[in-house]
Structure formats: structure tokens, C-alpha cells
Amino acid sequence: MKNRSLLMLIELTVMLLVFALAAAFCLQGFSSADSLSAHSLALDEACLIAQNAVEILENSGGDCQLAEQYVSPYLQQGGYTLVITPVDTDLPALGQARVSVFKNGESVFALTACWQREVGLGE
Amino acid sequence: MKKNALHGVLPLLVFALFAASLLSVLAAGAHSYRTLSQRDDLAFSQRTAAQYIRTKIQFSRDQADIRAESFGNGDALVIAEIYGEETYLTRFYCHNGFLYELFAPQDTALAPEDGEAVLPLSSLDISLENDLLQLRLNWEDASRTVIVALDASKEVLP
Numbered sequence: 001m002k003n004r005s006l007l008m009l010i011e012l013t014v015m016l017l018v019f020a021l022a023a024a025f026c027l028q029g030f031s032s033a034d035s036l037s038a039h040s041l042a043l044d045e046a047c048l049i050a051q052n053a054v055e056i057l058e059n060s061g062g063d064c065q066l067a068e069q070y071v072s073p074y075l076q077q078g079g080y081t082l083v084i085t086p087v088d089t090d091l092p093a094l095g096q097a098r099v100s101v102f103k104n105g106e107s108v109f110a111l112t113a114c115w116q117r118e119v120g121l122g123e
Numbered sequence: 124m125k126k127n128a129l130h131g132v133l134p135l136l137v138f139a140l141f142a143a144s145l146l147s148v149l150a151a152g153a154h155s156y157r158t159l160s161q162r163d164d165l166a167f168s169q170r171t172a173a174q175y176i177r178t179k180i181q182f183s184r185d186q187a188d189i190r191a192e193s194f195g196n197g198d199a200l201v202i203a204e205i206y207g208e209e210t211y212l213t214r215f216y217c218h219n220g221f222l223y224e225l226f227a228p229q230d231t232a233l234a235p236e237d238g239e240a241v242l243p244l245s246s247l248d249i250s251l252e253n254d255l256l257q258l259r260l261n262w263e264d265a266s267r268t269v270i271v272a273l274d275a276s277k278e279v280l281p
Contacts, residue, residue, distance in 0.1 A: 005131060012137040019141060023148045030155035037159045037166075044170045045267070051177070052270040056255065059272030070255060074268045 045078055046101035046109035053082055053099045054113040062086070062095040062115055079104050087112070093119045165265060172222050172242045172260055173267045176200065176215055180256070180271045183213075189256065189273055191249040195235035198249040200258065203229065214238065217247040222260075 049071060056067040064084045071082055080103050087096040095117045100110040179202065180189060188203040199216035210229040215222065218235040225238030248259040251273070258269045 005134060008134045009137060012134055012141065016137060016141050016144070019144060023144060026148055027151060030151060033159055034155060037162050041162060041166045044166055048170075048173055048267055048269070052268065055270055055272050059254070059274075066253075070257070070270055 042078070042103050042108055046080060046103065049075065049080060049082060049101050050099045050109050050111040053084065054111050057084070057097055057099070057113040058115045061117065062097060062113075064097065067099075080108075081105075093117050165262065168243050168262065169260070169265060169267050172244060173269050175241065176222075176258060176260075177269050177271060179213070179215070180273075184271070184273060191251055191256070198247055200247075200249055200256075215247070217244050220245060222247065 052074075053067045053071050056070055057063070060066050064086065067084060068082060075082055080101055083100045083102065085098045085100070087098055089096050093116055095115045097113045098110060099113055101108050180200075183189070183202050183204060186204060190201050190203070191198055192201055193199065194201075194214055194216050195218055197217055199214045202213040202215075204211055204213070212225075212227060212229050214225040216225075216235060216238070217223070218238070219240075220243060221240040222242045222244040223235060223238035224241050225233060225235075227233055227237075243262070244260055245263055246261040248261070250257045250259075254273050256271045256273050258271075260267045260269070
């Protein structure tokens with residue numbers, strides 16, 4: 001009787017250990033699913049911010065200050081930062097800038113904006 | 124006698140511990156699933172509503188007159204286009220917790236409930252400044268802003 005009880009105890013302990021291992025994997029999975037979903041949400045928002053900035057840049061002939069002025073009020077609440085970096089091109093009539101959106105210092109999304117510059121015939 | 128009783132109770136205690144762990148992992152999984160599901164639903168509404176309106180404006184801004192006006196109890200984005208000889212209006216507005224779309228000839232008298240509910244939305248604020256159309260889409264615990272450039276100098280409608 002005593003041996004049977006001991007055997008059952010060992011069996012349950014082994015089962016508990018196996019379960020603990022499985023539970024650890026499950027919890028890790030839940031945690032990574034949560035962080036993936038949060039990243040996906042941040043990516044959506046960063047994409048929208050970058051699109052807004054590109055829209056302003058392309059229609060203002062590359063006015064970075066105007067783009068920052070209009071987009072900045074919506075950045076603070078999500079902890080986002082907008083960085084617009086003008087890019088030199090070989091074509092004088094082509095303006096280009098790299099629009100990057102950061103969240104908590106980490107790059108989330110980037111787009112390249114292109115627009116047509118007004119140039120003289122001789123340029 | 125006491126030792127024997129302990130041997131009998133110990134497996135029960137271990138089993139109780141196992142059951143409690145099982146329930147807590149199940150509860151954590153259910154909570155995680157509910158959170159993810161709610162977040163994904165919200166993200167879908169936000170992304171789709173913002174991109175739907177942006178795409179509609181970008182698609183028709185060269186051939187249409189786009190303006191903001193009041194409709195029902197709030198702001199409405201109006202895209203006026205000419206088909207044949209008649210002017211048609213596409214209105215986007217918020218009504219009863221949904222983003223509505225209403226496409227009809229200009230002179231037709233219609234109410235907000237005549238439109239088609241597209242996606243959940245709490246409120247819609249529209250402003251036009253320096254040829255930049257800003258649409259603020261608000262949900263209960265989130266908001267998104269869509270900025271689209273318009274060329275106010277062009278005249279599309281007679």
C-alpha cells in the first residue's frame with residue numbers, strides 16, 4: 001500500500017515537471033504573440049505617420065519643416081519620432097528624402113519620398 | 124499512522140498543485156487570446172478606415188472637388204465628381220458609431236442613416252488648411268490622423 005502511494009507520488013511529480021516545462025513554452029509563446037501584435041500595431045501607426053509626411057513633402061516640393069510641423073502633434077502620444085533626411089540625387093529635377101519613423105529609439109518604418117523640382121532650362 | 128496519512132495526502136496535494144497550474148496556464152492563454160483578438164480588431168478598423176479614406180481621396184483628387192462640410196451631427200468629407208452630365212457626391216461621415224459612406228446625386232435629399240456603414244468609428248474631425256486635408260479618426264481608446272494634400276487652385280466642377 002505504502003509502495004503504491006509512493007509510486008503515485010513519483011508519477012504525479014514527474015507529470016508536474018513535464019507540465020511545468022510545457023507551461024513555460026506556452027507562456028513564452030503567449031508573450032511573443034503579444035509583442036508581435038504590439039509591433040504590428042506600431043508598424044501600422046508608423047506607416048500612417050510616414051505616409052502623411054511623404055504626402056506633405058511631395059506636394060510642398062520637399063518642405064521638411066512643413067511636414068514636421070503637421071505630423072509632429074500626432075507623434076507624442078505613441079512615443080514616435082519622425083526623422084526626415086534629404087537625399088542627394090544626380091538629377092537636378094528630382095528631389096528625394098528618406099522618411100523614417102522611430103518608436104522608443106528603434107526604427108519601425110521608413111519610406112522614400114520623391115518629388116519634382118522646378119529647374120531652369122539650362123540646369 | 125501519522126506517516127501513512129501523510130503518504131496518502133501528499134499525492135492529493137501534488138495533484139491539487141497540478142490542477143491549479145493547469146488552470147492558471149489556461150487562464151493566461153485565454154487572457155492573452157482575448158487581448159490579441161481585441162487589439163487586432165482595433166488595428167484592423169484603424170488601418171482599414173484610414174487607408175480606405177486615403178485611397179478614395181488619392182484616387183479621385185485629380186478629377187473631383189474635395190471639401191469638408193457638415194452633415195447630420197458632424198463633419199463629412201465630400202468628394203464631388205461629374206458622371207455624364209450630373210454631379211454625384213460621395214460623403215464620408217461618422218454616424219451611430221460607424222464610418223458611413225453615401226454616394227448619391229448632388230440634389231438628392233438624404234439623411235445620415237441612408238448611407239452604408241463601412242467600419243466602426245467613434246468620431247471624425249475634418250480640417251482643411253494650406254491645401255492639406257486633415258482627417259482625425261477617433262475610436263474609444265485610439266485615434267489616427269490622415270493627411271492628404273489637395274490642389275485648391277484646380278477647378279474640377281463648373
